[in-house]
Amino acid sequence: MIYGIFAGHSNFASNAVESAEKIIGTQDNYSIISNKDLSSEEIFGLLEEIINKNAKDTHFFIFIDFYGSSISLPSVRIKQMHDSRVNLLFGYNMPMILDFFIHRTNKSPFELSGKLIEVGRMGIR
Amino acid sequence: MRIVRIDDRLIHGQVIVGWVKKLGLDSLILLHNEMDNDIIELYAGMLEEEIDFTSIDISKSDITCKANAIYVAESLNLLYDFKEKLTAIKFDLFNFGGLRTKVGKEKILDFIYMDKTEMERTLELSSLLNTKINAQELPESENFNILKIIKERL
Incomplete structure (x- = not known):
């Protein structure tokens, strides 16, 4: 299982994930x-x-x-410490959150990272 | 417009978007003391290309005077330690944007925590800089008279 950490200003992350859960149901491991x-x-x-x-x-x-954002630098430091275990994704949107929860058990971190960036871009029209 | 801002998050959303973009500032100057080049490069990478970025190690160099600029330092003590260099520049605003480290500090505002020494140094620096001083996260957010608050605490 890939663990998700959603970070943002004010209530951005909690509201975004809560909205995603309205669509795909309650999630765990995040x-x-x-x-x-x-x-x-x-x-x-x-x-x-x-x-x-x-x-x-x-x-x-x-x-x-x-x-x-102010979360960027601490995240980069975490990435430096745990390099191979951590992926950073900046500028996330709803399609990315949905696909993360849907595919995190059936894709490798490498595959999932690429997919999330793709769906994130495709979601903007 | 020339602003000097104390913000322990240094270069982040409020500074990049809230101040630089909103006020149409041309330059951002990072004031530091022997910060690693890797970290400076990370900060520089967060800015849009049209923003003129400079980092100045104020333990080694004088502060360059730039017009329409914001100077950002992560602590009051850094500016205090090099106050002679700071006072060589005429600022329009001395802004406290965020000192959020809480251990051993007293809450001044939701986004400002200080110990007694920092409060005393704020008063001294304010007098030396002889400019407008405030505590304000963003140009349009609530503007606090930090000198008045500190004087009431001391």
Whole structure:
């Protein structure tokens, strides 16, 4: 199982995932992070805590609302620490969230990453 | 318009979009003390190409004066330690955009935490810079009189 971490400003991530669950049903093995009132170090600490708590999961996809947000740098640091176990996806949208939950058990992290970027782009018309 | 901003997230959404893009600023200057080049490159990569980006290690170099620019530093103490270099530039605004590290600090505002030393240094720096000072996350968000709040705490 690939674990999902959805991060964003204010309630962006929680609302996005909640909306996805309205479409495909309740999911598990994921966490939500908001950067609200958190320092860069606190965001980094939260990401690290989630990964350590879910060490049984072999791979983690971290979704960040946009490249350049305050979550970006802590995420890059996490990627540097756990390189082969972590994928970063910046600028996620609803098609990507849906496909992540649908395909995370039947695709490799490499395949899934490519697919999510593809559906994310195709979803914009 | 020339702004100096203290923000422990440094270059992030509020700065890139909320200040630089919203106010039509031309330059962003990262003030730091021996920051790794890898990290500086990551920050630089977050900006759109048309933004003129400069990083200045203020322990080694003077601060370059640029028009229509925002200067960003991650801590008050960094600016305080090199205050002679800072005061060589005339700023229109000394902005506290976020000091969110909470351990050992007192809550000043939802997005500002300081210890007593930082509060005293804020008053001193404010006097030296002799410019408008505020605590404000975004140009259009609530504007707090941080000097008044600090004076009431000390």
